[in-house]
Amino acid sequence: MDLTLGLVIGVVVIALVFDYTNGFHDAANAIATSVSTRALTPRAALFMAAAMNFIGAHLGTQVAQTVGKGIIDAPNGSHGLVIVAAGLIGAITWNLITWYFGLPSSSSHALIGGLVGSALASASVVHWDGVLEKVVIPMILSPLVGFSLAALIMIAIYWIFRNSQPGRTNRGFRYAQTVSAAAMALGHGLQDAQKTMGVIFLALTVGGFAQPTDPIPQWVILAAAGAISLGTYAGGWRIMRTLGRRIIALDPPQGFAAESAAATVLYGAAIGFGAPISTTHTITSAIMGVGATKRLSAVRWGVAGNIVTAWILTIPAAALVAAVSYFVLHAIVEG
Secondary structure (H helix, E strand, O other): HEEEHHHHHHHHHHHHHHHHHHHEEEEHHHHHHHHHOOOOHHHHHHHHHHHHHHHHHOOHHHEEEHHHOOEEEEOOHHHHHHHHHHHHOOOOOOOHHHOOOOOOOOOHHHHHHHHHHHHHHHHOOOOOHHHHHHHHHHHHHHHHHHHHHHHHHHHHHHOOOOOOHHHHHHHHHHHHHHHHHHHHHHHHHHHHHHHHHHHHHHHHHHOOOOOOOOOOHHHHHHHHHHHHHHHHHHHHHHHHHHHHOOOOOHHHHHHHHHHHHHHHHHHHHHHHHHHOOOHHHHHHHHHHHHHHHHHHHHOHHHHHHHHHHHHHHHHHHHHHHHHHHHHHHHHHHOO
């Protein structure tokens, strides 16, 4: 088999493994609040999230275009494919580390960090303007918007239902959470499956099997959608406990407010700006936002601090692992 073709196949496989880890790592993003409030059973929630992830992956390619073309310039041929593979290994490694410790870090930023780290190690071009505009600024803004929007929605719910009977209100919001959790899962597919599509497309262009101006092939969309859906159905119970219970004990109205706010931010970033934002950052900050409307002490800020630390470490840590992976792969494949 031709070396370049073999490397392309290898990178596609590694990308789909990353997509699978993204699914089980981020399953909690879509359904933790619904499960913790008992709006949905865990298995039903996972099945719904997997299905909506699959559908969401087919709703656009703006984020895929950003990841595939706007972050790094990998040289054509086997050298470029080694760079892409090393970036993916860095992202997968960080996903597994944070999953093991139950920390809801960002698979998206792990992927971006991995690509940047392998590009720097190989002295390839990094589009720092694209990283700043499409990654760093949205990384800062999306949690702030998620926190504020969730707080506003929660305040509106408190005001609208201020004279309602609590038991009946909670039952109603349990049904409403089915819709908001589905919207969140749809947004997760729209955002995160596209990131894998972008990396696979980058590998195809570097390997000479596609042109940068070509549309994303349908088989790439189906493969990425399927991998993230299977990963989501496998579940991420460690992180689900952190999001669903350890940050704040949620009730159904709070869960609905957090999911609705996070889904709105995900749709706006993907469709409006093609920005690969973190679903993890968005839903976690939204949960903090609804908790803060009750009282600031309702949020377990120590747990929140650990999560924010993982956010800050994600890009440099994934970049470091990717850089080391690049040198190893380079020695094996091109040495």
